[in-house]
Amino acid sequence: MSGPDRIVVGYTANESGADALALGARLAAATEALLEVVMVLPIEVRGGVIPPDTGYERYVKERSRTWLAEASATLDDDIAQQLHIRYAESFAEGLIEAAHEFAASFIVVGAARGGLLGRMRIGSVASALLHSSDVPVALAPAGAREVAPAQGVTRITAAIGTRAGSSAVLEASVRFARSAHAPLRLLSLVPIDLPSGMDEGLADLASSAHADEVLAEAQRSLPAGVDATVVTATGATIEESVRDLEWHAGEVVLVGSSRLATPHHLFLGSTAAKMLRELPVPVIVVPRTTTP
Template structure:
């Protein structure tokens, strides 16, 4: 079962970027795309100003028109639909829609004012990254202008902190269901205790990379391969800047070890990566059972 892709849509450039990335992921997975516009419900309006039904109907009608126009522009081979939802916040409405449609991922665009091809987190993204139980895909500015792809490869930034197993499982599943290969980029050199010499860091990173490679290779379907790539650099930013990327590629990262179980929180390493990434980032929640075990 491939599930679906929920896109947080607005009639803006960021909304077009999110729709393009959502279409790319859905096309690769053979999944349904649901474009969702979230409007404020009555609980978020000023109680001193009674709502006017004519105005509410106008807003709802305009949202439906925006959705209809956006759905038509999506690739014709996709199963796609548009939905208007009401919630106290855009992020809360998207999470509810994601749970309703069994989404594998929620996709949003960058905040306005960002640099072309780069990420810029706005209030909706920040709220999602602190509360979503579903992986969140962040589309860089300009995705809609350069997008005509399926996923050519999936990259995953692997470390040794809690949640790494869930992240690897999600990356393997995405690569396998998309029929593409998996690239593993080890972040262990940035996770080790301070004070280790460079030789020890290299040994730790190489050992961990081979262990994760063996696990990924075992889990991938026949015909798909995994490979470890070293990201040279003295910092996370340097490492990411020195990596090469295929057109249409995505990178998966885990949420912070400080995140609540089954929820997201963008940690410091992922935040540093985000500043340098020219490709979409998918943030994956840590997965734990009630006993607190992975």
């Protein structure tokens, strides 16, 4: 599809939907992308395997259009946008289909309700996307709607490891940094990836050397003209390491996708979940074979 980049926002008429819309607007403002705001309705609304109730279908569709219009009215006039209603077996399926239709760079969804302000709580929709999407998924933390779209993207942090998938994260981060005109930071979580049972002193020495090697290799692989700062996360746990780092209000973090990673990938399973729960900024999860 020619024309500007596109960002699909999975909208729901609640705080989570407002957070997703706000993050989508920020990403669109930073990259001059077109915002495709999508509400996904259950396919049962159309009657499923039984004859449809046309009156009920019309009511639901009109109500959804009203919610979309109200959401659209909250966006700045300079945010190019289109509103859509889609039917699908699941919310995640409908968003993936829309992302394919629009050749979107990202799918944006909000945190599950009940999460702490500024933190990520992965709900059923985000979980389904992270296990089935071949399009990068951006996760908006609770309260993302409080950050003005004009804030844009002030820095992009790429979580870099040595396992499979790291090159895709780096490539995606470079591309995103260029399109958003934002500085790039390379983050190493190598100390947490050491075997258990190592002597603490030896582990510290090994992890420090390993982290330096990882970051140096990542810097060497950057395209000409792309500079990046580097930082190594330190701490006994993922949670501690993430909490101790400095984060900008307008920052976005890119991590590798657990869905396409090998069994030894750094950001797998519980490790990824712990990191996502502690991050106070939006996260974009990049499939290993797909870059934004």
